[in-house]
Structure formats: structure tokens, C-alpha cells
Amino acid sequence: MAMLLRTLCCLTWALALAFPTPDHKPHGTGAGGGSSGGGSSWHHLGSHPGPSDPKLASRCGEDGFDAITLDENGTMLFFQGDMVWKGFSGAAEPLNASWPEIQGPIDAALRIHHLDRPDVHDNVFLFKGQLLWAYAEGRLRAGYPRPIGDEFKGVPADLDAAVECHPKECGDGTLLFFKGPHVVTYDLKTQVAKQREWPALSNCPAAARWLGRYYCFQGARFWRFDPVIGKVPPNYPRDIRDYFMRCPGRGHGHEARKNATLQAVLDPCSGLPFRAFSSDDAGRIYAFREGHYFQVDKKTSRDGLHAWPLSHSWKDLQGEVDAAFSWDNKLHLIQGLQVTIYLADQGYRRVEGYPKPIQEELGVSGADAAFSCPHSQYVYLIQGDQLRRVDLNKSPRTPEAPHRLPHSQVDSALCSSEGIYLFRGADFHHYSNVDQLLSATAPSPAQKVAPAFLRCPSGPNGGPKRPPH
Template identity: 35%
Template sequence: MARGTRPTGTSGLARSRQIVMKILLAAVLCLCLASAWADHHDGHSDVPDRCLGLEMDAVTVSEEGTPFFFKGRYLFKGFHGKAELVKDSFPELDDDNHHLDHIDAAFRMHYENSTDHDHIYFFLDDKVYAYYKHKLEDGFPKAISEVFPGIPDHLDAAVVCPAPDCEENEVIFFKEHEIYHYHVGNKKVEHREFKTMPNCTSAFRYMEHYYCFHGHQFSKFDAKDGEVHGRYPKEARDFFMRCSNYSEDTDIVERERCSHVHLDAITSDDAGNLYAFRGHHFLFRDGNNDTVKADAIENSFKELHSEVDAVFSYEDHLYMMKDDHLYLYKVSEPHTLLDGYPKSVKEVMGLEGPIDAAFVCQDDHIAHIIKGDHIYDVELKGSSHTATNERPLSLIKKVDAAMCDPHGVRVVVGNHFYHFDSLLLFVAGKNIPEQHRVSMDLFGCDH
């Protein structure tokens, strides 16, 4: 064999290895491209962010009363939280036979004497889907003309309208400039003209008011004649979403007073001033004249920044809890964090954080701590704080915020609150009291 010449067998083996490596690399590249295409095809790329100012395709309320906002193949549940795929909740809307582009309209039928009470209807092109308890009803989807005769295909929006808001129990359908009032009882259809309303891309009834969404704005309207009263349109993110950044035109006081997003925490101090926290902001209602101010949490409580879990007032101090930390502020201008804080919630309250709600009643020295569906007592006068007297809540199993004042205990659930005359009635009562609206009855919002 000549010097410098490699054996033929070794050279062939090397070339074979190179070929195999190229094939493997090509296969990996194909798999990566296929995965990327699949992600795009399934809607996993470019997931929508509602805080960027989306135009929603449809809005409705679930059987449990939770607002559902739809965009493309995605669903936002409630006023905060990330997008999730529609097919995870309503699989037939986006299956192997029909890949969902967007939902045209949706509403929940809410007439207790009707056979389809609490059914949710979805409109896609010329078809309608009816769900009850997240299960597709037998025989659906059907043609829109079969279920709602006289109503056109390819709708823009729909909203249910019970009497006396409308003349009878009706559903209002929107398609461009055309307005259709569908009478549920006799299936009669009336065409009406809403002159002062923009074209709705989605609509829904919430807290007995009617809202037309157009772009990332909304207008509140009268369901009978479509009249829009007041200063509209307004930014949807200000009132129906929990976002940290808003438009430059946002009136921060009106937004926080009138937002439908639930409060994170609420309390009143010894002077009767009320503090209410939501996301990155808080409301302050002056106990002397009831004027309301709003500000970013970090401007007054810079160590907290945002997202307060629970707060209570005791002896001119605000006990503020976030995750597993407790911050103790002196009520003053500015509010001052005491030395040595934050401390762990466990160290100060005797419970592991996070805490759902907490309050102290006037002239009392016991903090009532709500965690899950149980309430605990913590004696504040002693040097060692221990959570005792654990007992279950009898009426309300999920509390967002709570406070106690000379009039009793106010318990916030979603965008409503309940007033109990005493702690005992809240913890072990038999009847749940009347609902009150946080925005209207606590902060004087007119819508």
C-alpha cells in the first residue's frame, strides 16, 4: 500500500457516517419545521394579549356568571388571566371537521321559564351551537334559520334582553347596521334602527346593563331604542380587564371606581377612610367628605408595588399581606413601612400565606383571617400571634376581600358585596343577604 493512502474500507465507512449524519440533521430540521407549523396551525404562536387593545369577536356570560371573551381560537375567562384555547372548553367549536377562525356571536339564554334556560349559544357562519353545562346539545350544530327563523347568517353580535328591559323576553342580534329583536315566545322578529350606536363587534348584558363593544372600546346602550347616554365610547381595558397599562386618555379615578374587575383587598382605618386595592392601583375614599381618589399602589406603598392579597387596619397601622409576606405601614402622609418589615405572614399571623382576606372590627383586638373557606382569629394584643378558633364559612366559600366597620361586615365576591350585620351572621348564618354593587354602592359610580 502506498504511503499516505488510507484503506478503502475506512474511507467508505467515513463517507457512510457523513451521509447518515446529514440524513439525521435533515430529519431533525423537518421535525422542527413541522412542529413550528403545527404550533402556528393550532394557534399556539402569537397568543393574543387583551391588554394590547383587542377587538373581541364575541362576549357572553357563563352559566356561573363569569364573563367569557372570545378572540379567534382563544377564550379569556373573567376579567384577568391568560388566553386559553376555545376547544379546551367547547371542543366541538374547533374540531377535526371545522377549524375555528373566530366566533361571530354568543349569548347565554337566561329566561327561567324557557326550556333552554342557561344554555349558551354560539354562532359560526350559518350554524348555531347550543351548550348546556359545557356539553353540546343533541342535534347541534343546526342552521341559524332553523333555530332562530328570520335571523341572518354571519352575525356580528348578539345579546339576551329579558323583560322589562325589552318589551318581552328577547334576543337582540346585530349585523352591520341591521338590528333584529327576536321574541323568544312567538319567534317574531322586529327590525329596529339604533341611530346613535356604532356597529357592534360583540355585545353582552352584565349587571343589568347592556354593552356594545366596537374595536377595543365600548358604549353602554338602552336595549329598547339603542340610545347611548353619557360620555362614550370608553376604553374596554379600563373597565372589563385587569391591565397594568392604560391609554393616555384614561380617567384613573373613574376607571377604578367603575371597574367590574373584583377587588383584591379592602379596609377602612380609624378615621373612617376607605382603602380598596385592585391590581396595580388603589382607591382612597375620604371619610370626612366621601371624595374618591385613585393612585398606583407603588406611589404610596412603594415596597409593595402591586397585587395586594389582604389588608386590615389596626391602631393607625395598615397590615398588608402579599404572598407569604406581611408589610406593616404607619397611616400617615406618606405611608411609612415600619422597621423590620416585611416579615412572613406565618410569623405575624400564625398562618402560611397567601391570605384571601382579613379584617378587624372597631374597638376589637382580634384579626379575622380568611384562607380558603375557613376563618381564623388572631389576638393582636399579645406578643405571640397565633391563629386560633378555626371554623368553616357557611354561606360564602370564596371571598375576594372583606372589611368590618360600625355597620357590620362587608364581604366582596366578584364585583358585588354582601353586608352582614355581625361577624356571627357572616360565619354561621343561614341566609345570604342582598347583593350590592361595589362600583355603585361603595364608590358612587353611575354605570
């Protein structure tokens, strides 16, 4: 495993996209160290329990979970009674095999991921009654357990749920604590707690952040909510077993399996082309296909890889995304003859007045692909074998003279600090910079998209192969 990770490391950091399998880590028994002895697997997907798994009915039943959180490695943890499930498909494990100092059930769980607070960064907190337990790298920190109010002044005991709101999404960083109909927000910087009333979330037994979105869980149902104002968008609640757990006969695409075409669209490893790739200033990288998107950046690779409808992240957005690029903390999504802009801070909010004609916004009639590079004021628009540069700081925006590419056509494009990636079908071509791309007289060697970008194993002939379930 270690050798495989070293082999993938360069590609992972170069693209910031790959999906390596993390090492399994034994967790300590307490502040004094030592192995747990349980040999717990911390793989983000875990093992796939068979139909004879005695805890399968509990995981896939109607009762739901006592607490849900990510651990320090990005693994989703589901707590129920004295058991815990690690990942979306892992088998049940005794809670005290990983955290022997606490007995289930617990009230709430919380991971803090905050670089400006090294004292608590990547700590996992487990709450029960009046007390909390803090774990760093799987070991109980010295001085714990301790009263909740000693750690988070103003936060009540006997909590229902807890979740961290990241700085980009809630200002400087905020913790949300749920108890009955009330929500207490705790500012990590000022250490001030304030009580909120969010009627849309009157009862929240478990809460979690996943793929930049916030969810309240109640039994087998869940609601997505705005972590700043508590608003819930339309079409909720939904069933947790269709999105967060692998359960027999379920999944948010399980009805689509009756339709082979749609099934291939929702399968990241099907080899179908992606119509657009793009990243935003927060480092989130998206791949767009047939009215859906996959979030494929390294930061969320452990959180699972699912196809989501566009409206899940970009309100009211439907149809095909033909091209996309990010600039000035705004994501530009091109659809046919129009472009729509969304502000990336605190969730995606559509800029007033959009969509607008792409001719009016960028001075071109359309685009097959687009890319902008980090810290650059230019966007590069590709149509056919022609590339045109537009200075986004100028008004009006006028495209420069076209340059001929060594490709007759591309499906999508992406630029990162490691270079430019042009996608066509199941392949991509890498160029170290714009100058190398424009000076090329022939395409660079083709590489497979699925294994490099989407955590898909290669098939016998180097093509994509769906991972086993």
C-alpha cells in the first residue's frame, strides 16, 4: 500500500484531483499512546458488508444515527448506540474499539478543521451528557473528558448534534450546536456563543458537513440547510439511504439503473466524456456531465464520489454546462449562448442579472471549453481548434486573435498550478503552460481520465473499469 501511495503521490499533488487510498491507521488507546489492538480500518469506503452482516438492518433501517461527523482523515463516521460505521459502506465496528474511553451511545460528534487554531485543528470531539472527549490522531488528549462548558463556554450539555462551519462558509469559523428547537452558534475566534431560532430545523438529532454542504439528519431522512441563516431549500427531506449509505436496492441513482444511458451518466467510471471541468478559488474541482456534476478535488476525495444534479449546488441551474471557469472568486458556467455567474463564498449564490448572453459578457458567440489559470486575469476560450484569450480586467471584454490548437476539438479544459489539461472523450492531454500548448504541433500523449481523476481502476486495455461494489 505504501509503495502504491508513493507512486500516486506525484500525480495527486500535480493534479490535486486524484483519489488515493489512505493508509489504514490503528488508533491509540488514550493519552499515553499504544495501539487499540482492534486493527480498525480507516479506509474512507471501508469494507462492503454482505447481506449476512447482522448490523445491516440497523444501518439501513428507519432509526437513523445518534451522531455523524468526519474524522481527521475525512472519513465519514456514523454512530448508533455502541456501534460506529466508518465510511459509506463499511461494516459495523464497536465504538470502544476506536475510542475505548467512552461508551455509547453518544449525543453528538464534531471534527474541527481550522488551520488558525492549531490547538484543536483536526481534533474529533465526542459529546455525551455533561462531558466531551477530544481526540487528536486517534488518541485521547490529556485532561479529557471535561465539561462541555469548560471547552465551549455558553454551549449547553445534553446536545442533540454538532457540526463545524468552515471559515469560507461562515466567516471566521463557527461551530453549530443543536438542542431541541434551538441552535447555538459558537465563534471559534471570539469564543462567544449565541442562540438562534431556525424554524426549518426544529429538531436535529445529527448534523454533518459533506462536500461543502450542511445537513440535518432525523431518522432515515435528511435536510440540507444554510449554515448562516438556517434556511432549507425545496425538495427536502430526502432519504439518507439514497445518498449517504450503501443499502441493498437503494441509492440516489437506483431508479436510473433501469435506464442504461442515464446509469452511464451517473457512473464516474463509465468512460463517458465530461462536458466541462472547472475549479474555484477554494480549491473545489468539478466535472460536469449531462446535467450533473461530480466534485473531484483531492480535499473531498474521501467524502465519496457521487453524481449530483446541477441545482444541488447552483440554485435554478439546469441543462448542460458546456464550459466553465473561475475568476475573482466567481464561477462562470457557460450554457449554449448564455453565461451564469455564481459567487463562491458562503455557498454558491447567483449574481443578480444573470444569465447574460456570452457575446455580451465575453465577446464570443460560444465556447466548447474554457479555462483560467490561478492568479491570472485571462480566460482562454476554445471553439473547435481555435483558442482565444480574453482579458477579464478590460471593459468591454474583447477576445484577442485566435490561435490554432494541435487538437481538432476538445470536450473540456482545466488549468491548475501544474499546467493545462485538455479533455477529449475518455482521454486527457497535459501541457505545462499556455506557451507549450500554443507551440505544440501535435497533441501531447493521451492519458486516461477515469483512473487519474476519478479514482477508477484501469481496465485490461488501459480503459476505465467500474470499481467493485
